Amino acid sequence: MHNAIKKGWAARGREWRTGWAFALPGLLLLAIVMGFPLAYACILSISSMTLIKPQLLPLVGFKNFASMIGDELFWNALWLTVRYSAVTVVGEFVIGLGIALMLNRTVRMKPVYFAVLTIPMAMSPISVALIWRMLLQPNLGIANHLMEISGLPRLDWLGTPGMALWTMAAIDIWQQMSFVVLILAAGLAALPRDPYEAAEVDGARGWQQFLYITLPMLRPVAAITIIIQLINEFRTYDLPYVLTKGGPGNATEVLSFFAYRRAFLGLSLNEGAAAAFVLLLIVLLLTVIFFAVLERSQSGEGRK
Amino acid sequence: MTWNKQTLIKMLMTAVSGAAVVGASLPARAAEPITLHALMEDVPETKIIEALLPEFEKQTGIKVEFEKIGYPDMHDKLVSQLTAPQSYYNVLEVDFLWAGEFPAAGWLADLKPFVEKSKYDLSPFIPSTLDLLGRTEDQLFLVPMYNYSMGLLYRKDLIGDEKLKAAYKTATGKELALPTTLEDYVAISKFMKANAGVAGAAMQGQRGDPNSMEFSNYLFSAGGSYLNADGKASLDTAEAKKALDLYVDNIQHGAQQGAVSATLDDTMRLMCSGSAFSMVTYWWMLPQMDDAVKCPTVAGKVGLSVMPGGHGESGGWGWGIPKNTSPEEQEAAWTFIQWVQSKDVSVKRALEGHAPVRSDVYADAAVLAKYPFYKTAQDVVATGKSFPIFTYSAQYEDLLGTQLSLAAGGQATSDAALKAASDGLQGLLDK
Numbered sequence: 064m065h066n067a068i069k070k071g072w073a074a075r076g077r078e079w080r081t082g083w084a085f086a087l088p089g090l091l092l093l094a095i096v097m098g099f100p101l102a103y104a105c106i107l108s109i110s111s112m113t114l115i116k117p118q119l120l121p122l123v124g125f126k127n128f129a130s131m132i133g134d135e136l137f138w139n140a141l142w143l144t145v146r147y148s149a150v151t152v153v154g155e156f157v158i159g160l161g162i163a164l165m166l167n168r169t170v171r172m173k174p175v176y177f178a179v180l181t182i183p184m185a186m187s188p189i190s191v192a193l194i195w196r197m198l199l200q201p202n203l204g205i206a207n208h209l210m211e212i213s214g215l216p217r218l219d220w221l222g223t224p225g226m227a228l229w230t231m232a233a234i235d236i237w238q239q240m241s242f243v244v245l246i247l248a249a250g251l252a253a254l255p256r257d258p259y260e261a262a263e264v265d266g267a268r269g270w271q272q273f274l275y276i277t278l279p280m281l282r283p284v285a286a287i288t289i290i291i292q293l294i295n296e297f298r299t300y301d302l303p304y305v306l307t308k309g310g311p312g313n314a315t316e317v318l319s320f321f322a323y324r325r326a327f328l329g330l331s332l333n334e335g336a337a338a339a340f341v342l343l344l345i346v347l348l349l350t351v352i353f354f355a356v357l358e359r360s361q362s363g364e365g366r367k
Numbered sequence: 368m369t370w371n372k373q374t375l376i377k378m379l380m381t382a383v384s385g386a387a388v389v390g391a392s393l394p395a396r397a398a399e400p401i402t403l404h405a406l407m408e409d410v411p412e413t414k415i416i417e418a419l420l421p422e423f424e425k426q427t428g429i430k431v432e433f434e435k436i437g438y439p440d441m442h443d444k445l446v447s448q449l450t451a452p453q454s455y456y457n458v459l460e461v462d463f464l465w466a467g468e469f470p471a472a473g474w475l476a477d478l479k480p481f482v483e484k485s486k487y488d489l490s491p492f493i494p495s496t497l498d499l500l501g502r503t504e505d506q507l508f509l510v511p512m513y514n515y516s517m518g519l520l521y522r523k524d525l526i527g528d529e530k531l532k533a534a535y536k537t538a539t540g541k542e543l544a545l546p547t548t549l550e551d552y553v554a555i556s557k558f559m560k561a562n563a564g565v566a567g568a569a570m571q572g573q574r575g576d577p578n579s580m581e582f583s584n585y586l587f588s589a590g591g592s593y594l595n596a597d598g599k600a601s602l603d604t605a606e607a608k609k610a611l612d613l614y615v616d617n618i619q620h621g622a623q624q625g626a627v628s629a630t631l632d633d634t635m636r637l638m639c640s641g642s643a644f645s646m647v648t649y650w651w652m653l654p655q656m657d658d659a660v661k662c663p664t665v666a667g668k669v670g671l672s673v674m675p676g677g678h679g680e681s682g683g684w685g686w687g688i689p690k691n692t693s694p695e696e697q698e699a700a701w702t703f704i705q706w707v708q709s710k711d712v713s714v715k716r717a718l719e720g721h722a723p724v725r726s727d728v729y730a731d732a733a734v735l736a737k738y739p740f741y742k743t744a745q746d747v748v749a750t751g752k753s754f755p756i757f758t759y760s761a762q763y764e765d766l767l768g769t770q771l772s773l774a775a776g777g778q779a780t781s782d783a784a785l786k787a788a789s790d791g792l793q794g795l796l797d798k
Contacts, residue, residue, distance in 0.1 A: 115468070202624060202637055220625075221625070222627035307628060310575075310627070310772045311775070312772045312773035313769060328761055330472075330762065
C-alpha cells in the first residue's frame with residue numbers, strides 16, 4: 064500500500080516535471096515578448112524618461128497621467144476614439160453579418176466569394192491607406208472624378224474637418240469587414256439545423272427564424288467578433304498616420320496617434336507610455352464589461 | 368523523458384557546439400566590406416546623388432545604399448535607430464529642424480575630430496548653411512548637404528496672358544504682374560482660380576511640416592517672426608495676424624480643393640499637371656517643373672522669384688554620423704561625406720539641379736550656363752529666414768501645424784490660433 068502511494072506520487076511528479084518542461088519555453092517566450100514590454104511601459108509611464116534625457120529616475124508617480132488628464136487634447140482624442148470605434152464596429156458587424164448570411168445561403172462559387180472577400184484583410188493597413196489616399200485625392204483621384212460624372216459635387220474627403228473621421232471610418236470598415244464576414248460565416252455554418260427544421264414545421268417565417276434562432280445561437284461568436292474588432296479599432300493608428308496625420312486640426316487625432324505624438328514628436332516617452340497605458344486600461348475594462356454582460360445574458364438564458 | 372545527468376550533459380554539449388558554430392562564422396562577417404546605409408528623403412536631390420554613387424564605390428570600395436521615404440516618416444524611423452544599441456543607418460541625412468534635438472540627445476558623433484584629422488576644408492561652405500545646422504566653435508555635428516530655401520514658382524504663360532491681363536485690370540484696376548507683396552500675391556492667386564481655370568496656388572496644408580514650412584514664408588514676407596530680439600516667442604503680433612489671415616484666405620479661396628490635407632507631393636503633381644498657377648516651394652523644384660519628359664504641360668513655362676514680400680523660409684539638410692556605430696563605419700561615413708560635398712561632385716550634382724551649399728558652385732561657369740536662374744536662387748537663399756531651431760523644433764512644427772490647420776479649416780480664429788501657437792512656442796522654449 065505504502066509503495067503504491069509512493070509510486071503514484073513519483074508518477075505525478077514526473078508528469079508535473081514533463082508538463083513544465085513543455086510549457087516553460089512558451090511561458091518564457093510570452094514573458095519576454097509580452098511581460099517585459101508591458102512592465103517596461105508601466106515603469107516608463109511613471110518615470111521622467113524623455114528622448115532628450117533618457118533616464119528612468121527620478122520616478123514621478125502619477126504626474127504623467129495627471130498632465131495628460133489635464134490636457135484637453137487627450138479628451139478630444141478619447142472622444143474621437145470612442146465615436147470612431149463605435150461607428151466602425153457597428154458598421155463592420157452589420158454589413159459583415161449581412162454578407163455572411165448571404166454567403167451562408169449561397170451554394171455555387173462560395174470559395175471564389177471567400178477568396179475575394181479575403182483580399183482587403185490580407186493587405187497591410189499602410190498599403191490600404193496609401194491606396195485610398197490616392198483614390199480620394201481631391202484633384203486627381205478617381206473618387207471625385209466619379210462624383211463629377213455622376214453630377215455630384217467634388218468633395219474634400221480627408222480635408223474637411225467634419226468629414227475626415229468618417230471617411231477614415233469607411234475605409235476601416237472596408238478593410239476590416241472581411242474578417243467579420245469570415246468569422247460570422249464560420250459561426251453560421253456551425254449552427255445546428257434541427258431548430259430551423261422545427262421552426263419551419265411550426266410555420267416560422269424567415270425573419271422570425273433569424274431573430275429567434277440565428278441571432279441567439281450566434282451570440283457567442285458575434286460577441287467574440289465584436290470584442291476583437293473593438294480592441295482593434297481602439298488601437299487604430301495606421302490610417303490616421305498615413306491619411307491625415309491627425310488633421311485637419313485635431314479632427315482625426317485618435318488616442319493611439321495622440322500617444323505617438325507625445326512619445327515621438329514631443330520626445331516624452333514617459334507621457335506617451337502613460338497615454339498608451341490609459342488606452343490599455345480602457346480596452347481591458349471594455350473587454351471585462353462585455354464578457355460580464357455576455358455571461359449574464361447566457362446564464363439568464365440557461366435558467367429559462 | 369527522464370531528467371538525468373547524461374541528458375543534461377548532452378543538452379549542454381549541443382548548446383556549446385551550436386554556439387561554437389555561430390561564433391566561428393563571426394570573423395568572416397567582420398571581414399566583409401562596409402556598406403553605408405542612409406535613410407533619405409525621396410526628393411530629386413537624393414536621386415541626383417544616388418546616380419553618382421557607383422563612382423564613389425569604384426573609388427573607395429565602400430558601398431552606399433539609400434533607403435528613400437517621404438519626409439513625414441523620417442524623424443520617427445531615425446529616432447528608433449538612434450536610440451537603439453546599434454544604428455542600422457550609419458550615415459545620416461539630418462534636417463535642420465532636428466539639428467537642435469539630435470545633438471542635445473547625444474545621438475550624433477562630433478565631426479570636428481574627423482575634420483581636423485583629414486584636414487577637410489570647410490571654408491567654401493556658405494557660413495549661413497553651417498550656422499543653420501548648429502555649428503559652434505567647439506563642435507560640428509553636421510556638414511551641410513543642400514539648402515532648401517523657399518521661393519515662388521509661378522506660371523509665366525499665365526501671368527503674361529493678354530486676356531487675363533485685361534480681365535485683371537478690369538477687376539482690380541491694377542496690372543497683372545509678378546507680385547511684390549503678399550497681399551498682391553494672394554489677390555492674384557484668387558483671381559487665377561476664378562478666371563484661369565487653374566488653382567491660384569498649389570498649397571500644402573497638411574498639419575505638421577507641410578503647413579508650418581509654407582506658413583513661415585507668409586510670416587516672414589509679412590514682416591513677422593517667430594522670436595523677438597530677446598529670443599521670446601512673438602507670434603501674437605499684427606504682422607503674424609496679417610500673415611495668417613492671408614494664408615487662410617488663400618487656402619480657402621485661392622488654392623486647390625483639398626489643400627488643407629495636401630502634402631508636398633500633392634502640390635508637385637498639381638503644378639506639374641498644369642492645374643495650378645503658383646506654388647510657394649523649394650527653389651530647386653524649378654528644374655523638375657522644367658523637365659519636358661516628366662512635366663510636359665508646364666516645361667519651360669515656370670519661373671522663380673523671391674517670395675513676394677521679400678523673405679522666404681530657409682532650411683537645409685546636413686550629413687551626420689550616428690554615435691551608435693562602429694569606428695570603421697564612422698570612418699567610412701566620413702569618407703563618403705567628404706566625397707559627396709567635394710567641389711567636383713557638388714558641381715556634377717548642381718548640373719543635375721542640386722541646391723548648393725558651397726559658394727564656389729554658385730559661381731561655377733558651367734552651372735550658370737546651364738541654369739541662369741541660379742542667380743535668382745542665390746537671392747532666394749540670401750533673403751531666407753529660418754524657423755526657430757532648438758531642442759523641440761519638431762514638436763513645435765507639429766504644434767504650430769495643428770493651429771494653422773485649425774485656422775485653415777475654419778475651426779479657430781486667426782487670433783486664437785496665433786495665441787496658442789505663440790504660447791506653445793514659449794512653453795517649449797522654457798522646457
